[in-house]
Structure formats: C-alpha cells, structure tokens
C-alpha cells in the first residue's frame with residue numbers, strides 16, 4: 663500500500679476521534695461565551711446608570727442653589743417694596759419679585775422631574791442587578807461544567823493532536839491540503855471507503871477499471887463526484 667494512503671487513513675481516524683470529542687463538548691463553549699457577554703453588558707449598563715444618577719444629583723443640587731438664591735433675592739425685594747417712594751420703583755421691585763417667583767417655580771419643577779427620573783433609574787438598576795446575579799450564577803455553573811469536561815478530555819486530545827502532527831509532517835502538502843479542503847465541506851470526511859463498488863461518502867458508482875486501481879491502493883484516487891480520497895477497507 664502506498665505509504666501516503668496508510669497515513670491518510672490514520673489521519674482520518676484521528677480526526678474522527680477529535681471530532682467526537684468536540685461534539686461531546688456540545689454548545690457549552692458558545693453558552694459560556696454568550697453568558698460572559700451578558701454579564702459584561704449588564705455591568706456596563708449599571709455603570710451608565712450610576713453615571714446618569716450622579717449627573718442628576720449634580721443638577722438637583724444646582725437647582726437647589728438656584729431656589730435658595732431666588733428666595734434670598736425675593737426676601738430682599740419684599741423688605742424694600744413698602745419703603746419705595748415712586749411708582750416706577752415699586753413696579754421695578756414688583757417685577758423683581760415676580761422674576762424670583764418664576765425662577766423658584768422653574769427650579770422646583772426641574773427638581774421634581776429629576777427626582778422622578780432618578781426613581782425610574784433606581785428601579786431599572788434594581789432590575790438589572792437582579793438579572794446580573796442570575797446570569798453570573800449561570801455563567802459560573804456553565805464555566806465550571808466546561809472546565810470539568812475539558813479536563814476529562816484534555817489528555818486524550820493532546821495525545822491525538824500529537825499523533826496527528828507526526829502524520830501531517832510526513833504527508834505531501836498538496837495531498838494534506840486536499841484532504842483538509844474536502845473534509846471541511848464533507849462533514850469532516852476527507853477519505854471515503856469504497857463500498858459495493860460505490861463511493862462510501864456520496865454513493866456514486868465507480869467504474870470497474872477505477873475499482874481495480876483503487877483496490878491496488880498504490881495511488882491517490884479521488885471520487886469524481888465528491889472529491890473524497892477513495893480507499894478500500896483495511897481492517
């Protein structure tokens with residue numbers, strides 16, 4: 663048998679075993695990744711809300727200072743309004759008082775709006791924190807589950823990958839590349855076994871002369887339909 667064919671058959675067996683190990687992991691790695699992203703998203707939402715609430719607090723204290731200053735101004739105006747001598751002065755001070763009143767009422771309205779907005783944000787923050795606790799717990803569970811599974815298959819995977827490397831270095835690069843290209847598009851099968859005069863992967867019939875050549879196993883022969891390297895059962 664052509665040495666390269668023997669190597670390819672071994673390679674396919676190793677890749678099948680590696681594929682089984684990968685399949686056993688299932689979608690756990692994706693789940694872990696998804697939960698990790700969710701945790702990060704909730705954390706950044708919490709940070710943003712904290713920033714918004716700090717802004718609201720600053721605005722509220724600014725509005726409070728405005729109210730205090732306007733009250734002070736109003737008091738001053740009210741204390742002099744009855745001692746004015748002319749109507750013009752009276753009107754001017756009266757207008758000042760109205761202005762102060764307006765300022766107070768605007769600032770108080772804004773304060774109220776800020777309080778409402780802050781309350782909304784506080785509720786939202788509570789909700790997000792609850793969800794974060796849940797997602798974080800989920801993430802830790804899945805992560806340790808994945809860790810356990812990885813540990814149980816790690817040695818086997820290392821051994822297989824090591825054997826695989828030893829085979830790959832002995833294969834001609836174009837042959838290896840063809841095998842990889844075909845396995846990628848044929849569910850991990852780069853090699854197919856001739857069964858009942860047909861390709862074991864795509865089941866297309868193989869002409870008798872081709873069958874004879876395949877049985878000799880002294881050349882690399884591709885299935886004309888699916889591109890798999892066709893061999894005969896060697897076990």
Ligand SMILES: [Zn+2]
Nearest residue numbers: 861864885888
């Ligand atoms: Zn085929």
